[in-house]
Amino acid sequence: EAGVTQFPSHSVIEKGQTVTLRCDPISGHDNLYWYRRVMGKEIKFLLHFVKESKQDESGMPNNRFLAERTGGTYSTLKVQPAELEDSGVYFCASSLQVRETQYFGPGTRLLVL
């Protein structure tokens, strides 16, 4: 069974540019989560999808971040325009049911210069 995959693995962009991160959850997992770890800090929750619906987006930092999950399969997280403080590792995770094990993807390492 394939795990959670994320693309790209690394992204280096300039301040003000746009970046789109993609996450493919484990097949059949209705629950998809985005997390972020900024350098030196803890991993922070961004949002939670159940199928195509946003269940909880309380962790989204501001309106420069837009997450979508059209069709309830893969998800994208767009940052527009990117700021220096957006640099970090963005993890996606998926689970079969809420409160069950969350399986994390390898992450996308974003560097905003």
Next chain:
Amino acid sequence: GQQVMQIPQYQHVQEGEDFTTYCNSSTTLSNIQWYKQRPGGHPVFLIQLVKSGEVKKQKRLTFQFGEAKKNSSLHITATQTTDVGTYFCAPDLWGKLIFGQGTELSVKP
């Protein structure tokens, strides 16, 4: 909002020594999960605790959930170099994992 404090932040041990990391919350938790992240890797689920006073073992790893469900610990007996990484506790609030700061373990051979 919900927060968990994890100590110590760093731990350096000699291979063969024991290691313990502690996780504390100011509020009662319904459950707590533990994750391990290897350097450059991603969090990998280790275990979930839900019952007051629960103790679970995985080979050399022992996980405990406090009686009041406000604290948890992970103890590794006789550390090995393969144990290197950062260990996170994370209560699950209906899908939202609240990660502690993590304890970074280094093991000297």
